Amino acid sequence: MEHPDLGTVTVTATGDGTYTQQVTTSTHELLVDEPTAVGGADAGPNPYELLLASLGSCTAITLRMYADRKGIPLTRATVRLRHDRIHAEDCEKCETERGMLSRITREISLEGELDEEQRARLMVIADKCPVHRTLSSEIVIETHETGR
Numbered sequence: 001m002e003h004p005d006l007g008t009v010t011v012t013a014t015g016d017g018t019y020t021q022q023v024t025t026s027t028h029e030l031l032v033d034e035p036t037a038v039g040g041a042d043a044g045p046n047p048y049e050l051l052l053a054s055l056g057s058c059t060a061i062t063l064r065m066y067a068d069r070k071g072i073p074l075t076r077a078t079v080r081l082r083h084d085r086i087h088a089e090d091c092e093k094c095e096t097e098r099g100m101l102s103r104i105t106r107e108i109s110l111e112g113e114l115d116e117e118q119r120a121r122l123m124v125i126a127d128k129c130p131v132h133r134t135l136s137s138e139i140v141i142e143t144h145e146t147g148r
Contacts, residue, residue, distance in 0.1 A: 003027065017041030029133065052081040054105065058131035063110075066125045075112040081105065104135075 006026040014020045019040040021032045034040025056079040067074035082105045
């Protein structure tokens with residue numbers, strides 16, 4: 001498959017499984033699929049796992065960049081994420097008051113000779129990663145059919 005321009009991602013059915021998709025970026029390829037329990041071939045992570053991976057990797061990279069820039073002795077950040085759905089009325093910080101909404105739980109383990117002030121600062125910085133900001137802000141998705 002031809003690789004798209006930098007900043008563009010192409011997703012195309014592989015034809016090898018009911019839901020198996022080939023994801024192609026300007027420099028990488030990977031498979032995305034659904035688990036066998038829902039009819040997929042489990043040939044790759046599912047779409048929500050990719051979403052969590054995007055947030056988790058962006059968080060860890062942002063922490064690494066900040067620690068390096070500020071001379072903070074962070075040796076490793078491990079980010080564990082989970083997605084689920086909750087009732088809106090069970091959410092104290094949410095604007096939505098009715099129905100269901102998505103919740104992402106993110107746990108961050110910081111390793112290194114860090115004092116409490118450095119740990120607190122890194123936890124604030126974690127919320128500043130670009131993917132976190134994107135997911136936390138209003139998102140507009142424009143869809144257009146092509147090839148006709």
